[in-house]
Amino acid sequence: xxxxxxxxxxxxxxxxxxxxxxxxxxxxxxxxxxxxxxxxxxxxxxxxxxxxxxxxxxxxxxxxxxxxxxxxxxxxxxxxxxxxxxxxxxxxxxxxxxxxxxxxxxxxxxxxxxxxxxxxxxxxxxxxxxxxxxxxxxxxxxxxxxxxxxxxxxxxxxxxxxxxxxxxxxxxxxxxxxxxxxxxxxxxxxxxxxxxxxxxxxxxxxxxxxxxxxxxxxxxxxxxxxxxxxxxxxxxxxxxxxxxxxxxxxxxxxxxx
Amino acid sequence: xxxxxxxxxxxxxxxxxxxxxxxxxxxxxxxxxxxxxxxxxxxxxxxxxxxxxxxxxxxxxxxxxxxxxxxxxxxxxxxxxxxxxxxxxxxxxxxxxxxxxxxx
Numbered sequence: 322x323x324x325x326x327x328x329x330x331x332x333x334x335x336x337x338x339x340x341x342x343x344x345x346x347x348x349x350x351x352x353x354x355x356x357x358x359x360x361x362x363x364x365x366x367x368x369x370x371x372x373x374x375x376x377x378x379x380x381x382x383x384x385x386x387x388x389x390x391x392x393x394x395x396x397x398x399x400x401x402x403x404x405x406x407x408x409x410x411x412x413x414x415x416x417x418x419x420x421x422x423x424x425x426x427x428x429x430x431x432x433x434x435x436x437x438x439x440x441x442x443x444x445x446x447x448x449x450x451x452x453x454x455x456x457x458x459x460x461x462x463x464x465x466x467x468x469x470x471x472x473x474x475x476x477x478x479x480x481x482x483x484x485x486x487x488x489x490x491x492x493x494x495x496x497x498x499x500x501x502x503x504x505x506x507x508x509x510x511x512x513x514x515x516x517x518x519x520x521x522x523x524x525x526x527x528x529x530x531x532x533x534x535x536x537x538x539x540x541x542x543x544x545x546x547x548x549x550x551x552x553x554x555x556x557x558x559x560x561x562x563x564x565x566x567x568x569x570x571x572x573x574x575x576x577x578x
Numbered sequence: 579x580x581x582x583x584x585x586x587x588x589x590x591x592x593x594x595x596x597x598x599x600x601x602x603x604x605x606x607x608x609x610x611x612x613x614x615x616x617x618x619x620x621x622x623x624x625x626x627x628x629x630x631x632x633x634x635x636x637x638x639x640x641x642x643x644x645x646x647x648x649x650x651x652x653x654x655x656x657x658x659x660x661x662x663x664x665x666x667x668x669x670x671x672x673x674x675x676x677x678x679x680x681x682x
């Protein structure tokens with residue numbers, strides 16, 4: 322067998338088992354080995370014989386090369402057909418996961434408030450800071466529930482504080498995750514995939530969510546919702562402001578550990 | 579030799595080769611083949627790829643004195659830590675085996 326045939330057969334045997342980029346990499350490497358071997362005075366046929374049949378090489382690479390990051394063949398063949406954009410998208414957290422995580426977190430964050438005011442689903446008003454503060458203030462002043470007004474005021478403030486601090490504190494302590502995100506196996510990371518910094522968390526949660534939603538009376542979160550629905554990477558306003566993106570870790574994690 | 583065991587040893591040998599010098603793929607494969615002639619070439623190449631995928635090594639293109647540029651492999655900090663761990667485990671294993679009287 323000669324070089325050209327050998328390379329072509331490697332490509333054929335790997336196709337569908339690796340991504341286009343990986344195959345390109347293998348082809349590059351074997352071409353380099355040919356170059357070096359020939360420069361050493363070896364014959365193409367001789368090198369081919371030493372390396373074995375391309376079919377066997379492909380099998381070895383597929384079986385031994387991926388012990389730590391074995392990827393589903395079916396997913397890969399789809400990725401191959403659609404090119405590299407999908408490869409990147411594999412990384413991106415699915416929308417249903419994000420939405421379920423959002424609801425879990427919103428319920429947890431709003432739980433003390435709900436118990437306090439007994440307004441269930443009041444947590445949906447969380448996006449509207451002024452509405453909520455007015456509500457709590459009114460509740461503190463006019464409610465007929467037992468306890469001194471002062472105590473009620475303190476409980477109200479603590480509940481509001483918990484509601485808004487829950488998410489940023491979780492993101493900090495759980496390194497990009499919250500309880501909802503833990504369950505849904507998704508994680509917030511920086512654009513480049515590295516770990517969140519305090520600046521990212523502040524920009525995303527305080528500027529991108531709290532401030533912007535309050536100033537825009539919730540329009541920002543509506544835009545985020547629609548944008549997440551239609552954009553390929555499920556972009557949201559707070560992710561852009563925070564310089565972050567949300568990734569699927571059920572795969573990424575198993576790859577590395 | 580059991581394949582998992584062999585692979586571990588080969589990983590250790592390759593990383594050890596890279597411990598203080600950068601090398602290109604062909605060179606690495608040749609050195610390993612000299613010590614382990616029975617090892618299948620593509621197995622060595624698969625290990626090279628895996629070490630890189632796991633960030634134990636990184637590559638860069640360098641001009642060679644003869645011919646086109648080559649892909650050089652270099653050990654990373656993570657790779658060094660991994661190598662040290664493996665060498666330690668290897669030492670423990672060898673002395674344990676010796677302790678049983680297998681010493682040839």
